[in-house]
Amino acid sequence: MSEFSVGRRELYILPTRVGWYYALILLALFGIAVKFDNQAAFMMLFILVALGMVAMVYTHNNVIGLRLESHPSKSVFLGSQAKFPLTISNNSDKLRHAVWLISGGFHQLTTLASGAQQTVELQLPTVQRGYLVCDPINLSSQFPIGVFFCWTKRFNSSERCLVYPQPLDLIPFPKDGSHQGKEHASANVKLGAEDYAGMKAYQAGDRLRDIHWPSLAKTNKLVSIQYENHSNSSVNLSWFSLPASMGIEDRLSQLCFWVVDAEQHGLRYQLEMPNHTIEFDKGLTHYHKCLQVLALWGDDEHQGQSS
Secondary structure (H helix, E strand, O other): OEEEEEOOEEEEEEEEEHHHHHHHHHHHHHHHHHOOHHHHHHHHHHHHHHHHHHHHHHHOOOOOEEEEEEEEOEEEEOOEEEEEEEEEEEEOOOOOEEEEEEEOEOOOOOOOEEOOOOEEEEEEOOOEEEEEEEOOOEEOOOOOOOOOOEEEEEEEEEEEEEEEEEOOOOOOOOOOOOOOOOOOOOOOOOOOOOOEEEEOOOOOOHHHHEOOOHHHEEEEEEEEEEEEOOOOOOOOOOOOOOOHHHHHHHHHHHHHHHHHHHHOOEEEEEEEOEEEEEEEEOHHHHHHHHHHHHHHOHHHHHHHHOO
């Protein structure tokens, strides 16, 4: 978690395009007032200058004093949106209008009441597996009349999102998933009786028939039914069982699909990679450990940390 408070040294302000046109109008009005010694023109000039100065102060004060706080993000599969939770706090007694939160291609407009805070999820696209670092974050505003643009220094969040490979079912499950005589299961392994074991948040790859649709209607959130499998089937998910013609990313995507499928069916499974094996187990801890190995495969530094 990292924090950023907007002080005077973290804030910049310049005229917008409309603001520069506004300045040209003032300059033209000044020339008319001087040339023709027109008191009405002078009065209008002073009123417009005062209005511009008040707008500059209001634009500056609309952003200063705001506070940003980043929070850890949840792992996602490649192709999904990475979500970085961010809390914006307004600890002053002033209402903040039309504040833009900008990060990469993400833009969101927000208004903060006095003493209020709001949590926003920065949604950024995932284009490759591994750790995705959150793009620098800016706050900006053109309130109240759009003649001045105020923005902050870049806030570099320390949060990262772990992006798993995209689960792809490219080939049938191997009839013999073992390697060097280890435990294995065939593609036609019988799953045995499945008993209701509770509910869990929906994850990419969950079967449609396992989605609990009444919960979606009530909470507007996808929830999957989790089953407990009473069979003692075990399966070895091996890198070496994949065809030699498959590329590295396709291999990782296929293994990722098998890990998701084995976990959904309650099997005990082992992930066998070159020079690295995660022994037979099941459950969310084992599930995420296997996916982490696949996500960081080829990154020697992080791969050593996950071993």
